[in-house]
Amino acid sequence: MTEALQNHDADDDVRLLERYRAGDERAATELVARHAPALARFAVSLGERDDVEELVQDTFVRAFGALESFRAESSLRTWLFTIERRLILDRRRSLARRHARFEGGEADAATEHTALDHVVAEETQQRLQRALDRLSPLQREVFVLRVAEGRSYKEIAEIAGTTEGAARVHYHNAMRAMKEFVDA
The missing domain is CATH 1.10.10.10 (Winged helix-like DNA-binding domain superfamily/Winged helix DNA-binding domain)
Known part of the structure; x- marks a missing residue:
């Protein structure tokens, strides 16, 4: 992705965040639609196979609940990746504490x-x-x-x-x- 395209996307994200903060729920839906596929791919690339959709949803729930801490020093997507990564690490720590073993199924490539x-x-x-x-x-x-x-x-x-x-x-x-x- 080119830097100009990333900047354009970042500007669009800022506008959508402003609309959401002003009470426009459709802006949140647009943000989710823009970033959910990348978050799902990132989760899978980190070894998550089960409950990827739930993980993406949890990422957005946490992000929308902490919007006041988003300072736009990085792109929204970078911030979302950071949140999702922390959620994944937290899940893994929790599973390790319970001595559970993660077993991922292979994605169907049909x-x-x-x-x-x-x-x-x-x-x-x-x-x-x-x-x-x-x-x-x-x-x-x-x-x-x-x-x-x-x-x-x-x-x-x-x-x-x-x-x-x-x-x-x-x-x-x-x-x-x-x-x-x-x-x-």
């Missing part, structure tokens, strides 16, 4: 293509998922934020709670590891 297309797509998806699984959690997070979400290193650093330099290093290492695994 499409309307031919059987061969389906097999190739599934094999490619599994190969990429195995490559992602081999990354450290932080590398995977940085990789997904950069590649799938088009976030800047500054935004990635903010979301992941690290520095821009560290985000660049993690991305570089993740990219190298992904290429090595996929080329093997």
